[in-house]
Amino acid sequence: MTNDRSIWGASLLAVGIASLLPLLATWWLATRPAMTTALLPRLILVASGALVGAACFHLIPDALVAGSALHVGGLVVLGVLSLAALERVIHSLERPSAAERPHAAHGHAGHLMPLGIASDALHNTIDGALIATAFVANPSLGMFAGAAIALHELPRELGTFALCVEAGMSPKRAILVNAGTGVLALLGASLALLVGTGAQRFGVMLVPFAAGNFLYLAGAILVAQRGRVWVGDGRLRAWYVVAGIAVTALLAGRH
Secondary structure (H helix, E strand, O other): OOOOHHHHHHHHHHHHHHHHHHHHHHHHHHOOHHHHHHHHHHHHHHHHHHHHHHHHHHHHHHHHHHOOHHHHHHHHHHHHHHHHHHHHHHHHHOOOOOOOHHHHHOOOHHHHHHHHHHHHHHHHHHHHHHHHHHHHHOHHHHHHHHHHHHHHHHHHHHHHHHHHHHOOOOHHHHHHHHHHHHHHHHHHHHHHHHHHHHHHHHHHHHHHHHHHHHHHHHHHHHHHOHHHHHOOOOOOOHHHHHHHHHHHHHHHHHO
């Protein structure tokens, strides 16, 4: 357990700021309904790319530093299968009307929304723990980790917001959902500080598991949005996916 009050204060402040910046961005977008409507399809595609980038350039490389490729690969697969199982449970609980069945068959945003929220909650918890453990190692490293995480969180949080709104949730409620998952980052930081150096053992399991979640969710988004990726107003919208991957890869490289 870390007893240094300055480490606790700095860690929780950095996590709070890292969570607040994406929340402010979603609030700014939500106060502009016309812009929100126009950007939703693009944000969802960017988010799918950001999920792939976060998994491949941030979470999996971090996990490989502390664990073997076999161990990490197994947990990534477990993360994919667990989210696939969760989606099947969601499908089984929902009973769409005849008008909704064609959408349900292809995995519309209503099914993706809970998956996005669950993945977001897990990743925010991990991010909070990563920032806190960085502060324990070195306060300067903690500040850098907080800034890097705040930046790479932005496209993903905007994507979660877009998924919620497209599924029928009001923008105000979607902001509250983002705020709620953001609070979990503070919980993750607190748990890491309470556990101390032992928190790294949990990270070895949770980080690749979260990467698997991200890869499955990205694939599910692309399947649900496949018409928007390749067709529409004469543009190859796959570039939005590529942009999400590129931005996350760049930010992960600076982390």
